[in-house]
Amino acid sequence: MLKRQNLARWSLWLVQHLRLPQSGRFVASHIAASVAFAVCLMAASPVEAQSPSNSGRQARGPVRPGNTSRSAAPARKQAKPHDPVVTAASHQEIIEGDVILDGGYEVQGSNIGCDSCGGGGCDSCSVGGPLCDSCHVPHRFCICFPAHGWVHAEYLLWYQSGMRLPPLVTTGSGANQATAGVLGAATTSTLFGDDVVQDGDRSGFRIRFGWWLGAFPGWGVEGEYVGLGENTETFTAASTGTPVLARPFFNVLTGAEDAQLLAFPAMIGGDVTATTTSQLDGAAVRFRRQLYSTSGCGYSPWYCQTVPTSTRLDGTVGYRFWELDESLQIQERLTSQLPAPDDGTFNIVDRFATRNQFNGGEIGFMWQGRRGWWSMDALMRLGIGNVHQTVTVSGTSTIVNSVSGTNTTANGILAQRTNIGTFERNEFTMVPELGVTLGYQLTRRLRMTAGYSLVYWGNVVRPGDQVDLNVNPELFAPEVSPFTGANRPQFQFVETDYWVHGLNFGGEFRW
Template sequence: MVKVCSRVLCVSLVRTVTATVALLAMGLTTAQPLAWSPQRGGAQPIRSLAQLAAEPAPAQVAPPQVQQALLIRNPDTSNGTSEFALADQYGRVQRYVEPSPGIDLASFVGERVTVRSDTGTTLLASQLNLPMTTAMSQGVAPQYNNPQPFNVVQADHQQPVAQRIDNSQPQHRTAQVAPVVVDQYGQASTVNQYGVPAGGGYINGYDVWGNNACNGCQTYAPYYVSPDTSFNPSCCRGARGRFYGSAEYLLWWFDGMYVPPLVTTSTAGTPQAQAGVLGEPNTSILFGNGEVNSGSRNGLRFKLGTWFNDYQDLAIEGDMFFFETESTGFSGTGVAGDPILARPFFNMVPVDAMDNVLPPAQDAELVSFPGVVEGTVSVDTRSDFAGAGLRLRAALCCKEIGGVCNTCDPCGPAVGPSSVSRIDAIAGYRFLKLDERVLIQEDLNSLITASPGTFDIYDRFDTYNEFHGGDVGFIWEWESPRWTLEFLTKVALGNTHQRVTIDGETTVSDGVNTYTEEGGLLALRSNIGTYKRNKFTAIPEIGVTAGYRITPRLKATLGYTLIYWGSVVRPGDHIDLDVNPNLLPPVVEPVVGPERPRFRWDDTSLLAHGLNAGLDYRF
């Protein structure tokens, strides 16, 4: 029985030793370091020790180099691995790190560490040489054996990446992490896809200081995107650049300004009493009785803004726009009274040949009529529109669309988004102005031998609208790697200062004496003056803009804008055709009849809308 047991025991021992040797041999030939895979599911082997053994050993002319790496949070703990890991310069996981008593690994995330003893896939925190965070918190750089700047070095048994990662196409997030560079002070920075250093960055949802970059409004936390060179849409820090500006060409249309009939004509042979009088069968209107300055206008708009921080959650921006002066004019000349030209008005105190007062009726002042008068009449209208604003822009929400992630806290590796949707709120100051004018001028020469002389007459109507108020609204943006779309809706609430100026003058010369009197034909003492008032106004504005990225920083845009100004004064609405001829200069007192023309507030609205084409630059 003892022999049988001894034989069984021996056989068991032999089998155990044989299995142990086989397992050790298998471990020696198959134990491999881990490198983070672009595919979801954990680690994959890179190079085996057997492959390394076939290579010639390096010359031992100096002490072997201490292996260095970057301590990060493990991007995927779903397979039961530790919360912390060591990554190479490309952000790939090489070792997992288990905490040790008395060592707070979280405070060293993002720091350069050295491995004192590399024992395999998982290390203990006690196997690492950690930097002196106390000295760093006091502003003193920790001292290392090699004080020169360096890139994180991969172990000899790790295979370096031969080609630069292409960030222009959506990939697995860990394959898009930019290379990490650590200086002699242990501070981490990044190098973007063009090899340009850039501050900050994200490694699997954590920045280089180990802070969680998740945002509750995001579908998942952002991966690293270079602040000024990445085409990839992202909600992460730096994705929209620090500064931005745009220049646009504007092609807009405006509501025209109404003007009453100002110049008329009649066919040859028309009696003098009917010449140029509205309502007579031979009278036609040469200028007025409709809208002017209603065509398209060319303009420019400029915008410049800056974000207060790299997270782009608050910015200040300003814009200004202006248009060329829009003008419409008319000029007519009669020589020796041909053709017939006249300025119509409504006579409030007509009289007959016996100076008997008749009921009010249509009448006209002659500019050119055979045997009576010859001369020139001209009408000039102009309109200027411009605006500016200064406002704060605050990010409300940013959502990455089309990405896949494990969770948002901690941020796991994910497929990059196909697009990004953002909503920003804006609030600030808005300024608008509308400056318009109607000027009517006459240069007359009397053809009556008994009453020779010349007359220079003008009537001028100016209006000026100036808005100052607060501007509030929202901006929604959609962005893909190449295309962008923006929708703006806002309203400005404030005060519109309105001013109407009416002026007129008549200069008469008989060849010997010249005198000038206040008043023309439609601007007389009854309405001449400057009138002002303030009115509360709401000015809504909407806009939509599509963009295409030409380069990472430069974008071509095409859009549409609409502005509605609900209360403005315009000069044509303040021209009163009712005239008391007894007020024409020179005025003879006492005046018979009413004080006409008169001034009366008459406001209207202005609709401005049109196309915008330009360039947007971010840096």
């Protein structure tokens, strides 16, 4: 303060003793008076000096604790009226290392938001900041594309709820043709069906990608694709007559269980192949909004020091698509061992295919917590919309006989003219999704992840549920004419629930 008062006195003395003209002395006296007045104001008011280390924007979020050093800075001193100058030091720790914003974005300088725009776009952006500071175009056109973004690719090891099938292939004793392979007979056992298929592990992949919109702070857009490739399971059985092979059904003419023989001693032989397929695909486009975030320091059980911590909560809203395609096919190739006119070969196919397509809106929440290099993510989403169900039933029979030649008809055993066709309808449904992921930050931009996901889908149609075992055998090729009895099998929609869950392993890259 004394130095500033002396400076004011010296300014006045110079004006009085310099040999200046009257006009120049008048101007100089005004300048000196202004300097003296400013110095007096500075001396009378306490000034708080800012630590150079705190002049820029403080980085938020996790800090990769590399070579960590700390300086325990003193607390900010309270200014008193009689103190001319109060010097304050930062109360925050100084931690060396790679600084990463909430969500994993590297801090580069103090640029938050758009610094400048030209040509209708932004030169540089970062998430969470204000709109463009200076633009040559209206703010609504100042969009960074892309701003800070991310790509998350994962390998999926998932399991789905199995497809239930009725009894489709049986075996039994060759002693009695009337009861061979018939359900309920003491010697009959089921070789294929009356069980669940397509319930094993499935391999697939999922990719999520997106970016934050610099012109709209806290808003981002994300795309997603999920694919579980087509999985095929096959059952095959063959016999020249022993053991017995049969296709069971309920005979509506006799009102009792019956069976079509595929292999029986001295009568017929052949093979049967049953194939099931299943494929799941999904996609989504959603907006992402940061709702809440915190950052601070916490104790690390792996280091004798504190580490940066952060949490954030994002809300999502968008469009969700799922498609489940499945099929069941039974094919039999038989050769008669009887003489003409009952000789010949038979190639018979039944096929049931289903498709479920979900289109709807999606809302959800995503939470993320970070502690040092480690992170945990949790998500909860709900899709609400329409499922378009499609069931296709088809069949063919090709018979080659020495007397009648070759004949092909559009029917099989369980697929007859009474239920063959394509059937469609729409149903309301909901598809919730849950997920949890653990992550480890390898570098400033790369994070390795491992997690668990669960998707539930109500109101789906699956092939095995659309099979009607009630059959009128007069429909078998060649069809009996005139036809009598009930028109069976028949088609009707049968719904069930579907879920898929499993482990995810992958990596996330952010820029």
